[in-house]
Amino acid sequence: MYKNKYMNKKVRVRFAPSPTGGLHLGGVRTVLFNYLFAKQHQGDFIVRIEDTDQTRFVEGAEDYIFNTLEWCGLVPDESPKHGGPFAPYRQSERKAIYRQYAEELVNAGYAYYAFDTTEELEQMRNNYKTSENPSPQYNHTLRAKMRNSTCLSANDVSKLLADQTPYVIRIKMPEDQTVSFTDMIRGEVSFNTAQVDDKVLLKADGMPTYHLAVVVDDYLMKITHAFRGEEWLPSAPVHLLLWKYLGWEAEMPLWAHLPLILKPDGHGKLSKRDGDRLGFPVFAMDWKDPKSEELTVGFKERGFLPEAFVNLLAVLGWNDGTDNELFTIEELIEKFSMERVHKGGAKFDYEKAKWFNHEWIKKSSASQLNNKVAKILAQNNIEVKDNELLNTVIDLVKERCTLLSDFLMQSSFFFKNPEQFDTASIQPKWDATKNQFFIELANAFELSILWNSADLEKEFKELAAAHQLKPGELMLPLRIMLVGGKFGPGVFDIANLIGKEATVARIRTVVGLL
RNA sequence: GGCCGGUUCGUCUAUCGGCUAGGACAGCCCCCUUUCACGGGGCAAAGACGGGUUCGAUUCCCGUACCGGCUACCA
Structure with a gap:
């Protein structure tokens, strides 16, 4: 598989979310790819x-993440919730760890103290x-003009x-150096350090920024492969240098963006707003902002x-090389x-997403769907007393359900009388002969x-013949009498x-309405 | 603006120099079905552009265009 220095090491991957809200499609896909890779290599x-x-x-965001992972069946081997040998797994609880590495970098001359205030930075x-440079960076050209330990x-x-002046620790990016690494998806990617700024490593509140924390923790937690979104590519050179400066280069994980x-x-x-705007979910599960x-x-x-x-997340950007999608x-x-992950971004298509669900509903057995359908019916005040009947109904209607919620319309009439009858669809062609027929x-x-179905159909057709009516023109009225509208199975x-x-009662009810 | 990444049917994608460019979703048509579906069959639909390299480029290289990401004491 990966013929590299990790061949003899146990594969360890991590998903590292920030607890700031609901888990987004892209986030779950990152989890999924991590999970698949780990399980494939018997890793963690x-x-x-x-x-x-x-x-x-955000309060509740962390629980939400774990609930989502559980729903998806992507349960971690180690986490703040599940424990593990590298605890704690919450960076806020690891605060003390990071400072020592930041200081170490300062002592080695790879980082420095910066005392600039927010106002000074803004200034x-x-x-x-300038118009050519709309966002000047705190970098090798400007750092000499700021208040920091490289020039003070x-x-x-x-x-x-000694005066307890608030300060941050910044990485000292080299003036002109090419750094490169091999991305599992993109191949070799390289950067010139002149283009990247002196990122803050340790904030004034003593917390590390992502840049420091991700490197320190990936090292301490013995991560072998690190997968993250493409938006992180520009900061890769910072991380790369940190691995090097901290003397851990040999342990650096393989990356995939x-x-x-x-x-x-x-x-x-894709953002949460797009879902609201276009009418489809982008979060895995309901999220209520506290x-x-x-x-x-x-979803x-x-x-x-x-x-x-x-399934749909897996094939958004990945395929196995065959025509199979399920x-x-x-x-x-x-x-x-990872090599078969597409490099380009993918526009999300909700129609295709629904198709996947439809396929999965069709291939699921009635007993696998039973609880979920019963729950939806119960939410709509339909109590199912006979589970066997529900299974029979599910098998009868599942091919016409795209979402689980479709089971409500497709099966409620099996359990209770329709509340409304689409008599408007019968009326135009209704006459005394048909009235008599249905009586x-x-x-x-x-x-x-x-x-049973066969005998009922036979009886129906014989009676139609006796009235010199074509069964065809009687089928729709009968359907509407039984289910209320133009839908449902045979x-x-x-x-x-x-x-x-119920059959007799519904026929008589509707005849009475016409 | 700079840096980095990307670019095949409307959408998701296959193709790792030989292509009549394949599949799936969506769309349209037909069959099955006197509902709606399922199923079956069919139609329409693509290599951003310009240069190279090559017997041959969608595939390799270089430009350009376009799209995206980043450019915070956010991740």
């Missing part, structure tokens, strides 16, 4: 919570902003430190099967490979001894399942 899948930005912390950006005297620095999931229309990264109380619908609640959700998680574990049909059914199958009493 770790979830590490990157909560270093205290201002963005610098304003001062040096040792005395001044000691004094500022995953393509982005884009808006279906317009341009740009502050605004705003509810964002999820789960929209009626998606987790198997379908995982995969179980086991098949994905077996077939997945007699109800009577005949009432006296039937045999109650009419005689329905009559058979709902039984004599």
Whole structure:
């Protein structure tokens, strides 16, 4: 597989989300690729919570992440929730660890103290902003003009430190150096350090930024392969240098930068707003913002099967080289490979997403769907007393359900009388002969001894012939009488399942309405 | 603006120098079905552009265009 220095090492991968809100399609896909890769190599899948930005912390977001992973069946081997030998797995709880490495970098001359205030930074950006350079960077050209330990005297620095002046630690990017690495998806990617700024490593509040934390933790947690979104590519040189400066270069994981999931229309990264705007979910499960109380619908609640959700995510940017698009998680574990991940971003197509769900509903057995369907019916005050009947109904209607919620319309009439009848569709062609036919049909059914689809159909057709009516023009009225509208499986199958009493009663009800 | 990445039917994609460019979703038509589906069959639909390299380029190289990402004491 990967013929490299990790051949003899146990594969360890991590998903490192920030607990700032609901888990997005792209996030779950990153989890999935991590999970598949880990399981394929009998490795470990770790979830590490990157909560270093205290201002963005959102209550409940972490639980939401774990609930989502559980729903998807992508359960981590190690995490703050599941424990593990490298605990703690929450970066806020590892705060003390990072400072020592940051100081180490300063001592080695790879990083420095910077005392600039927010206002000073803003001023610098304003001062040096030109039309050719709209966003000046804190880099090798400008750092000498700022307040930091590269240009201040040792005395001044000691004094500022002694006075408890707030400071950050910044990496000292080399002036002109080419750094490159081999991405599992993209191949060799290289950068010139002149183009990247002196990123903050340790913030004034003592928390590390992502850049420091991800390197330190990936090292300490013995991560062998690191997968993340393409938006991280530009900061790869910072991370690369950090691995080197900290003396861990030999342990550096193999990286893969995953393509982005884009808006279906317009341009740009898919966001929660696009879902609201276009009417489809982007979060895995319902997410309620604790502050605004705003509810964002999820794929789960929209009626998606987790198997379908995982399947559709897997093939958004990846394929196995054949024409097959339907995969179980086991098949994905077996077939997945990072090399076959497409490089370009993919626009999300909700229609195709629904197709996956439809396929999964069709291939699921009635007993696999039973609980989920029963729950949806129960939410709509339909109590299912007979589970066997529900299974029969599910098998009868599942091919016409795209979302689990479709089971409501497709099967409620098996359990209770329709509340509305689409009599408007019968009316135009209704006449005395048909009226008489249905009165007699109800009577005949009432006296039937045999109650099964085939005999009911036979009886129906014989009676139609007796009235010199074509069965065709009677089928639609009968359907509407039994189910309420122009939908559902075969009419005689329905009559058979709902039984004599309900069949007769519904026919008479509707005849009375016409 | 700079840096990095990307670019095949409307959408997701196959192709690893030989292509009549294949599949899937969506669309349209037909069959099956006197509902809606399922199923079966069919139609329409693509290599951003310009240069190279080559007997031969969608495939390799270089430009250009376009799209995206990044350019925070956010991740």
